[in-house]
Amino acid sequence: MLARSSVRGVLTMMIGALQSSVREHSRGASARGFRRSVLFSSAAATVFVGIIGCASITFGAAIVGRTRHVGLNPQPAMELDVLKAKYRRPAFIPFPRENPYTPEKASLGKRLFFDTRLSLSSSQSCASCHSPGFSWGDGLSVGVGHGMVKLGRRSPSIVNTAWATTFMWDGRWESLEEQALDPIQSAGELNMPIERLMDRLASVAGYKLLFAAAFPDEGMNPKTLADAIATYERTVVSDHAPFDAWIEGAEGAIPEQAKRGFVIFNTKGRCASCHEGWSFTNDGFHDIGIPSDDPGRARQLPQITKMNHAFKTPGLREIVRRGPYMHNGSIATLEEVVEHYDQGGIDRPSRSDLIGPLGLTSQEKVDLVAFLSTLTSNAAATTVPVLPR
Amino acid sequence: MPRLALVALSIAGVALGALSAVALVADHTVHQQGRKFSFQSAIIKKGTPLTFVNDDTVPHNVASTTKGNEFDLGSQPPGASTDVTFTEAGEVQVICAIHPRMRMMVSVRD
Ligand SMILES: [Cu+2]
Numbered sequence: 001m002l003a004r005s006s007v008r009g010v011l012t013m014m015i016g017a018l019q020s021s022v023r024e025h026s027r028g029a030s031a032r033g034f035r036r037s038v039l040f041s042s043a044a045a046t047v048f049v050g051i052i053g054c055a056s057i058t059f060g061a062a063i064v065g066r067t068r069h070v071g072l073n074p075q076p077a078m079e080l081d082v083l084k085a086k087y088r089r090p091a092f093i094p095f096p097r098e099n100p101y102t103p104e105k106a107s108l109g110k111r112l113f114f115d116t117r118l119s120l121s122s123s124q125s126c127a128s129c130h131s132p133g134f135s136w137g138d139g140l141s142v143g144v145g146h147g148m149v150k151l152g153r154r155s156p157s158i159v160n161t162a163w164a165t166t167f168m169w170d171g172r173w174e175s176l177e178e179q180a181l182d183p184i185q186s187a188g189e190l191n192m193p194i195e196r197l198m199d200r201l202a203s204v205a206g207y208k209l210l211f212a213a214a215f216p217d218e219g220m221n222p223k224t225l226a227d228a229i230a231t232y233e234r235t236v237v238s239d240h241a242p243f244d245a246w247i248e249g250a251e252g253a254i255p256e257q258a259k260r261g262f263v264i265f266n267t268k269g270r271c272a273s274c275h276e277g278w279s280f281t282n283d284g285f286h287d288i289g290i291p292s293d294d295p296g297r298a299r300q301l302p303q304i305t306k307m308n309h310a311f312k313t314p315g316l317r318e319i320v321r322r323g324p325y326m327h328n329g330s331i332a333t334l335e336e337v338v339e340h341y342d343q344g345g346i347d348r349p350s351r352s353d354l355i356g357p358l359g360l361t362s363q364e365k366v367d368l369v370a371f372l373s374t375l376t377s378n379a380a381a382t383t384v385p386v387l388p389r
Numbered sequence: 390m391p392r393l394a395l396v397a398l399s400i401a402g403v404a405l406g407a408l409s410a411v412a413l414v415a416d417h418t419v420h421q422q423g424r425k426f427s428f429q430s431a432i433i434k435k436g437t438p439l440t441f442v443n444d445d446t447v448p449h450n451v452a453s454t455t456k457g458n459e460f461d462l463g464s465q466p467p468g469a470s471t472d473v474t475f476t477e478a479g480e481v482q483v484i485c486a487i488h489p490r491m492r493m494m495v496s497v498r499d
Binding site: 061062063064065066067068069070071072075165166171273274276282283284285286297301303304305306307352353354 | 424438442444446447448450452453454457458459460461462463464465466467468469470471472473474475476477481486487488489490
């Protein structure tokens with residue numbers, strides 16, 4: 001009880017500190033020069049307190065006018081219980097209306113996911129890079145594709161993709177169904193022309209039966225292949241972790257140090273600005289200052305400055321088992337990840353305004369890592385399916 | 390098909406909580422609280438500014454890549470309010486480049 005209220009006290013204090021530090025930071029990063037003294041100072045939500053910026057055109061034809069600042073309602077200090085409620089696990093897995101769940105689809109999808117015959121060389125499957133043994137990644141700094149050639153980015157874990165909005169580090173696909181066909185055909189990955197794959201699968205009697213059972217009206221084609229794989233992938237959900245037990249009320253489920261880390265995660269560390277909610281991501285794109293030439297999201301949105309070197313925020317479930325970290329696997333340990341955020345990485349025009357020196361104490365850094373460790377579940381072993389012949 | 394919200398000229402006070410996809414954008418203002426645009430779609434007259442207010446707790450990056458009405462507000466900190474005037478009639482997809490769930494359509498009318 002004592003520990004709990006002290007965590008709450010710290011939380012209240014730190015949210016205040018966070019507000020002022022974000023304020024400070026935003027001002028520093030803004031080319032338009034916001035006057036800090038008036039930011040957040042008014043209680044009225046829509047009172048305009050000053051006209052600071054001057055008219056400018058960023059690019060293209062729409063005219064970007066003056067930027068003013070408005071007084072926002074000061075954020076009420078958040079109670080620890082209110083904060084914890086934001087991290088409750090959802091009750092069910094969402095499936096899209098266009099591709100609803102059926103056990104037949106998921107079962108077929110699981111076989112396809114683990115089947116090396118999906119690659120031209122018949123030596124790699126989806127599971128080669130998204131292995132349950134490595135929390136649905138591959139434990140490597142960057143993926144390895146056709147001919148054992150290294151790819152440019154780390155294989156992302158597919159855990160909790162049912163809740164994702166965009167897919168791939170650069171968000172270039174907007175559905176799991178679209179995404180599923182990309183690595184199969186990509187020359188650097190499974191390198192398998194889709195028509196050839198369909199011919200190969202059609203020659204496997206067991207697959208004909210499984211497709212007929214899962215898609216009685218549609219049968220076997222690239223769309224049903226993608227639908228089945230996507231359905232299976234959506235069933236890959238991170239298991240209950242000690243953190244969940246604590247969220248659900250078991251006070252002793254995680255150590256006090258981890259509880260302090262949770263508060264830092266949500267306040268001074270600014271982690272929760274992006275690693276939001278029960279799966280610890282809002283799918284946002286940020287340049288977090290990692291040394292790398294990779295344009296990231298700017299491949300999709302080249303006109304937008306902040307998308308240079310920006311990558312999709314990964315969820316943090318099972319994070320202890322998911323190293324090495326970052327889009328290019330350039331950071332080996334969580335301690336070093338925390339150190340990176342504390343220092344703020346490379347200061348460049350594209351760097352997110354949420355990234356910058358944090359001034360964490362060594363105790364706070366240790367607390368953060370202790371908290372992250374509570375997101376690891378005691379995952380049950382995944383069975384490898386018997387593949388049809 | 391999302392219903393269109395009419396951007397009216399009136400400055401009638403609309404409570405923040407009452408804003409929805411069907412309400413009038415009474416003061417030509419789109420809010421961005423809780424990683425959401427307060428409208429899924431809006432109609433506006435060409436040349437009339439539409440105001441994007443970041444009343445959230447994190448920066449947003451409102452932008453459009455729709456031909457003829459491209460713009461990029463860059464990182465818009467909490468507490469900032471910026472006007473955007475569309476100069477070409479047509480359907481404009483407005484996004485937050487940071488948060489892929491934030492998108493809205495602006496129908497720019499002559
Ligand atoms: Cu946003």
